[in-house]
Amino acid sequence: MTTTALKTFKIGVLFGLGTLCQSSAIAAPTTFVHLFEWSWQDVAKECETYLGPRGYAAVQVSPPNEHVTGDQWWTRYQPVSYALTSRGGSRAEFVDMVARCKAAGVNIYVDAVINHMAAGSGQGVAGTSFTLKQFPIYNTWDFHDTCAINNEDYGNNPWRVQNCELVSLPDLNTGSSYVQGKLAGYLNDLISVGVAGFRLDASKHMAASDIASVLSQVNGAPLVFQEVIDQGGEAVSASEYFGNGLVTEFKYTTKLGETFKSGKLAWLSNFGEAWGMMPSYKAVVFVDNHDNQRGHGGAGNVVTYQDGALYDLANVFMLAYPYGYPKVMSSFDYHHDTDAGGPTYPVHDGANLNCFGDGWQCEHRHQKISGAVDFRNNTNDVWQISNWWDNGNNQIAFSRGASGFVAINRENGTMQQTLQTGLSVGRYCDVLSGQISADKSSCSGQTIDVDANGFALVNVPAMNAVAIHKGAKLEGSSSANWKRTVVFIKAQTQSGQDMFVRGGIDYAYAASQGKNCNSNALLCALPIRHNNLLNTTTQNWKQGDNYLDWQGLEATQGAGAEGSALDWTTNIWPSAWGTKRTVSVDGYGETPLNQWGDHYWMLDVDMDCANTVNGWFEVKAFVKNGQGWEGDIQQAGAPYQSKNHFAQCGRVNVFEFGQNQTLIQDF
Numbered sequence: 001m002t003t004t005a006l007k008t009f010k011i012g013v014l015f016g017l018g019t020l021c022q023s024s025a026i027a028a029p030t031t032f033v034h035l036f037e038w039s040w041q042d043v044a045k046e047c048e049t050y051l052g053p054r055g056y057a058a059v060q061v062s063p064p065n066e067h068v069t070g071d072q073w074w075t076r077y078q079p080v081s082y083a084l085t086s087r088g089g090s091r092a093e094f095v096d097m098v099a100r101c102k103a104a105g106v107n108i109y110v111d112a113v114i115n116h117m118a119a120g121s122g123q124g125v126a127g128t129s130f131t132l133k134q135f136p137i138y139n140t141w142d143f144h145d146t147c148a149i150n151n152e153d154y155g156n157n158p159w160r161v162q163n164c165e166l167v168s169l170p171d172l173n174t175g176s177s178y179v180q181g182k183l184a185g186y187l188n189d190l191i192s193v194g195v196a197g198f199r200l201d202a203s204k205h206m207a208a209s210d211i212a213s214v215l216s217q218v219n220g221a222p223l224v225f226q227e228v229i230d231q232g233g234e235a236v237s238a239s240e241y242f243g244n245g246l247v248t249e250f251k252y253t254t255k256l257g258e259t260f261k262s263g264k265l266a267w268l269s270n271f272g273e274a275w276g277m278m279p280s281y282k283a284v285v286f287v288d289n290h291d292n293q294r295g296h297g298g299a300g301n302v303v304t305y306q307d308g309a310l311y312d313l314a315n316v317f318m319l320a321y322p323y324g325y326p327k328v329m330s331s332f333d334y335h336h337d338t339d340a341g342g343p344t345y346p347v348h349d350g351a352n353l354n355c356f357g358d359g360w361q362c363e364h365r366h367q368k369i370s371g372a373v374d375f376r377n378n379t380n381d382v383w384q385i386s387n388w389w390d391n392g393n394n395q396i397a398f399s400r401g402a403s404g405f406v407a408i409n410r411e412n413g414t415m416q417q418t419l420q421t422g423l424s425v426g427r428y429c430d431v432l433s434g435q436i437s438a439d440k441s442s443c444s445g446q447t448i449d450v451d452a453n454g455f456a457l458v459n460v461p462a463m464n465a466v467a468i469h470k471g472a473k474l475e476g477s478s479s480a481n482w483k484r485t486v487v488f489i490k491a492q493t494q495s496g497q498d499m500f501v502r503g504g505i506d507y508a509y510a511a512s513q514g515k516n517c518n519s520n521a522l523l524c525a526l527p528i529r530h531n532n533l534l535n536t537t538t539q540n541w542k543q544g545d546n547y548l549d550w551q552g553l554e555a556t557q558g559a560g561a562e563g564s565a566l567d568w569t570t571n572i573w574p575s576a577w578g579t580k581r582t583v584s585v586d587g588y589g590e591t592p593l594n595q596w597g598d599h600y601w602m603l604d605v606d607m608d609c610a611n612t613v614n615g616w617f618e619v620k621a622f623v624k625n626g627q628g629w630e631g632d633i634q635q636a637g638a639p640y641q642s643k644n645h646f647a648q649c650g651r652v653n654v655f656e657f658g659q660n661q662t663l664i665q666d667f
Helices: 003-015 040-051 073-077 091-103 158-163 177-192 208-215 238-244 250-262 265-270 309-320 367-379 507-512
Strands: 032-035 058-061 079-081 107-112 197-200 223-226 246-248 283-286 325-330 386-390 395-399 404-409 415-420 426-429 447-450 455-460 464-469 482-490 498-504 526-530 600-608 616-624 645-648 652-656 662-665
Touching: 032 040, 040 058, 040 091, 091 107, 107 177, 107 223, 177 208, 208 238, 223 238, 238 246, 250 265, 250 283, 250 309, 265 386, 265 395, 309 325, 309 367, 309 404, 309 464, 325 367, 367 404, 367 464, 386 415, 395 415, 404 415, 404 455, 426 464, 447 455, 447 464, 447 482, 455 464, 482 498, 482 616, 482 645, 600 616, 616 652, 645 652, 645 662
Parallel strands: 032 058, 032 325, 058 107, 107 197, 197 223, 223 246, 246 283, 283 325, 482 652
Antiparallel strands: 386 395, 395 404, 404 464, 415 455, 426 447, 482 600, 498 616, 526 600, 616 645, 652 662
16 A cells, blocks of 8 residues: 555544444544634634544634735735744644644644745745746746636636646646655644645646655655635536545535525435545535635635524524535635635734624634534534434534434424434433533523424424534433423513512412422422523522522522513514514523513523422512512412412413413424
8 A cells, every 4th residue: 555545544534434434433523614814812712622622623714825915815825935933823822723733632724835835926925036937946947937827727627727827826846756746845844833734726737646745755644725716617527536535525515505595404314425425534514715705715605604503504504414524614704805814803802802793704613513513523423314304495404313303494484393313311411502510410502302202393493503413412301201391481681680480389288288398398399491591680589599499599590589580572683673683592582482562571491300299380570670569369260269370381481471361382
């Protein structure tokens, strides 16, 4: 076996065929991220504070070589020398970044520009001077003769594609042994400081055999993936490069984009090779990249961060579906100037994180995307899908054997279905809405119960998704007893007022059943877990609120709580009120569960029904800084005498503040 073939074999084991052989892999990193135009200092800190803890395998960084001066992003792709001094930082900062990321469990992949050098003449960012086809290490005879690649060449003239100039950039003669030695020396320098892999830019413009000759001189076995734009009908085919390592699958990004933007998700059940794509174990895939999000590099109907919720859903599918080695894009807002470089301010500015505004986008930090990375890490032991379900349109669900389950709703209405998850009985943390605690006792997002037969009632709001996996199973919970329970209480309130409820089982009734709640108040309390922690006003009161009880503030709750906190909701957010607020995004506002109008305060919890009275429990409301406690209630059909509302565990319960009427219905 040749050196190059051996490297290719190792790559195949790591990211394709090997997934079929893993017997007990637990949360092995499976996804890398492109931190486009990030400085080395920012990359290092991101590895330590987020990427490592969230299970990202590696970072693709911008080209680290010396390049031409200028603010445009593409100046990084015009090499002047192979000195590690660039807009990203100095050599010392680069070396420090590689070491710190490796210590955090995150590899560094370098975007290596080896097809060409800088155009024209001038000076690089490190002070190196150059003139046309004359550089400190290259002279005119180290380049191909000047000729332009014409658009028609891509379909019928492979020689011109690989020997003429890409956008007037002097094309290195990569068939030359001298040039190959210099390129290998650059890659070996990067390996010597700990770089673990390379994206070979513009690989289609180099003969596959030339790349193989360069790689044969490279030390170790770095991961290699080659940029080959092949949408079909190309004079140079992606398959020509399989012998060198992985290859970018651009058909993936365009076909996924077309489907999510204008097709039906129901079509995706056999996405991958059956759609004319390369073998999974050879493919690097992405929803978008730095080129095609700007309309370049194969472009097409690409989904980007500018598509909002649709972008998160497309990434969830990519990360949940077993095809290829996925790359998550982390970009910046270029304000319609497709040449603009990254923002001039850092991502990490002391304790401040400059993400999600008009500059750095940090898409990899979106909860749905990072949660989907966690899902992939925990389901990579099953390299197939099962239990596929769709509604014939844009609601889909599938499992990864007995390792995980995902449901995606790309429709305007709620998706509510009882579906086979493939998972064992228990309560699971939805990793797309929150994280499971280290001791697996709680979830910061919503939870989903799986019954003894593997089925779960899945409730997914419009333009949303849920995902659960074997590593996100809550310990010590019985799904037979725990049920999602919602209480609505209508009350006209003013700004600055908040609603709380207390409740459980009446002490006197409990005593008649042999329970002394005066000695142990928990005998009359109901364990709960809040499903909505998105409202910044009520979040601190809900965290640490473990019981619906009669005592009020629990020791673990935030100061000022008067019981279990509710959130203000409405059925339709009027346009006159300004920016639309929804429970699914903001934690308050419009929610599909509210069918009645404004001012219905909502408690949405998972409740342990074991301590109820045949499913019944009591609640009483309190408006802080407002009406105070509601008056006595006389509710018809109550299971025992009480002056409070009676609700049912596992159902939607609707009351009005201080009034006797009630409505109880199923979800």
